[in-house]
Amino acid sequence: MLVSSFIGFRYLKGRTGDPFSRFISILSTMGIAIGVMSLITVMSVMQGFQGQLKMRMLDLLPHAIVSPLDKNNQTLSIDTQSPIPDSINKLGPQLTNISPVTQAEAIFQSEKGLTAGIILGITDKNTIFNYIIDTPANQDLSYLLEAGDFNIVIGTRIASELNVHVGDKLRIMIPSVSQYTPLGRIPIQRKFTVSGLYFSGTNIEQTHVFINIADAARLMRYPTHHATGWQLSLKDPFDIEQVIKPLTHQFHISDWRDQEGEFFQSVKMERYMMAIMLGLIIAVAAFNIISALSMVVMEKESEVAILQTQGMTRQRIMNIFIIQGASSGIIGAIVGAILGILLTQNINNLFHILGINLLSNQSLPTLLTFSNVSSILFLAIVLSILATLYPAYKASSIQPAEALRYE
Secondary structure, three states, rough: HHHHHHHHHHHHHHOOOOOHHHHHHHHHHHHHHHHHHHHHHHHHHHHHHHHHHHHHHHHHOOOOOEEEOOOOOEEEOEEEOOOOHHHHHHOOOOEEEEEEEEEEEEEEEEOOEEEEEEEEOOOOOHHHHHOOEEEOOOHHHOOHHHHHHOOEEEEEEHHHHOOOOOOOOOEEEEEEEEEEOEEEEEEEEEEEEEEEEEEOHHHHHHHEEEHHHHHHHHHOOOOOOOEEEEEEOOHHHHHHHHHHHHHHOOOEEEEEEHHEEEHHHHHHHHHHHHHHHHHHHHHHHHHHEEEHHHHHHHHHHHHHHHHHHHOOHHHHHHHHHHHHHHHHHHHHHHHHHHHHHHHHHHEEEHHHOOOOOOOOOOOOOOOOOOHHHHHHHHHHHHHHHHHHHHHHHHHHHOHHHHHHOOE
């Protein structure tokens, strides 16, 4: 073993010397371990929440709606029986499904309330079926949104706000489409029967309702077999900007970012802010390494001076204290990473043992990734090494004559 490493590890064990400086060194190691453990756990939970929101919310929403434009750049409806344009079909492997959809802003009215939201006229009912929690007794899911029945599936939050249940009537008004009456111009409206309630655990339950695309066309006064546009589904909705780029000059495009982009940005920003706040714990622990090493340097002044008189260079003196401080930080980072991984994997079991119920009998979502763990480990180790540089430099600057004058 190199002399610098041998002495550095010996100082780390603290066989002799001031117990208080050893206590500070242990405290800094524990601080880094706790910081790394907390950061891994919280980042995994935050990333799990973001992934769950992405899966549930963007599973129900159209990733993009593409509509043709006329000569005046006005949006036109599409004929669902016409072939899908080649420019859409050739968007690449990211595209997983293309289907017609009708979307419009609407007002929902019941006997006990009024609220606003968005209707989605759909053809593929399998997606919404995965989230249905309440239906008429003994009714097959395939009949929930039959064309011509004017049925509607609404979220649990809208149902609670309007105080409606399965089987109740709900009036839908479309402000953008109106008709002339003896009383003047009024919005198109029609009563629908609530045939099901869905629950996704996201805020779209408060805004989005689902009806059959044929019923939506009649409500919107579209010609037969017409819809708002083509609904695009992608493997990764967050790649939407690159996927739809070839269509921007030919079609009117609205995507999920228009409705929920700010929400996902706020979740992302919250995750970053939480990482910065918990990263400060590691930084504080790293500063404790400076205090511990400074005390060790003061304690070992005479020993360092003797080593210099024996021919040890300043660089090797620095290496002794860098190895001592960095070893403390690396041990803390590795221990914290192990504890963080174990806590993340067993956090729901721990909450169950403690009797903590955060999400109404749902498990806390977590997503543990190698990139997160490795980046947090790298941050902790780098901060630990940086924290050793100043005390190590002070140790290498000790003058043997001054240090040994009164020995």
